[in-house]
Amino acid sequence: MRSRKEIKVEAAKAANLLIMKGYCADKTHEWEKCPRRKQNEEPKCKNCWENGIKTEANHEAFSNKCKVRQKWDEIARSRIAYC
Numbered sequence: 001m002r003s004r005k006e007i008k009v010e011a012a013k014a015a016n017l018l019i020m021k022g023y024c025a026d027k028t029h030e031w032e033k034c035p036r037r038k039q040n041e042e043p044k045c046k047n048c049w050e051n052g053i054k055t056e057a058n059h060e061a062f063s064n065k066c067k068v069r070q071k072w073d074e075i076a077r078s079r080i081a082y083c
């Protein structure tokens with residue numbers, strides 16, 4: 001059985017990955033080279049974009065505005081609470 005600590009580390013890793021990939025849903029370039037990010041354009045949330053919420057994807061994937069992220073947070077919280 002996994003410890004709480006291990007689960008927290010996993011959640012933190014997943015969150016970091018989200019931040020890295022969070023700004024732009026465009027996969028044709030690397031995050032570091034994102035023209036959108038360099039020009040301070042609106043971010044395009046990968047979570048929302050890929051879940052079909054394209055009209056409301058103008059936030060970063062790790063933003064509190066992100067509905068997909070909110071759902072993930074709830075799942076993560078409930079897992080930590082019940083283990």
Ligand SMILES: [Zn+2]
Pocket residue numbers: 024025026029033034035036037
């Ligand atoms: Zn980009």
Ligand SMILES: [Zn+2]
Pocket residue numbers: 045046047048049057059060061065066067068069
């Ligand atoms: Zn989003």
